[in-house]
Amino acid sequence: MIPLYGFLEGDTIGLLILAREDETVAEVARRLVVSAAVRVPPNGNTVFVYQGRALDPRYTVHQAGLTALDRFDVRAEGRAHATAAAGGPGRGDGGASS
Numbered sequence: 001m002i003p004l005y006g007f008l009e010g011d012t013i014g015l016l017i018l019a020r021e022d023e024t025v026a027e028v029a030r031r032l033v034v035s036a037a038v039r040v041p042p043n044g045n046t047v048f049v050y051q052g053r054a055l056d057p058r059y060t061v062h063q064a065g066l067t068a069l070d071r072f073d074v075r076a077e078g079r080a081h082a083t084a085a086a087g088g089p090g091r092g093d094g095g096a097s098s
Helices: 025-036 080-085
Strands: 002-008 015-019 046-050 071-076
Touching: 002 025, 015 025, 025 046, 025 071
Parallel strands: 002 071
Antiparallel strands: 002 015, 046 071
């Protein structure tokens, strides 16, 4: 199991999610949404964002390159690209531009 820090858009805290290497990022995102449902009601389609990029939901944790204690964000489908492009949370480089 790989411990990951998950942050759901609209939640006030990050959650520790234990993931398997062969689990898809869509499954990991769904578990984060379910775990945070006491504070943030599920809200339609979501996108898994890692290092500022929205990932294909079919990627496995291994294919995405996630390692222990990495941060990922789950955002509403329409907002994932805009926030990442603006250097928002989850970018992975503190918002610095190259």
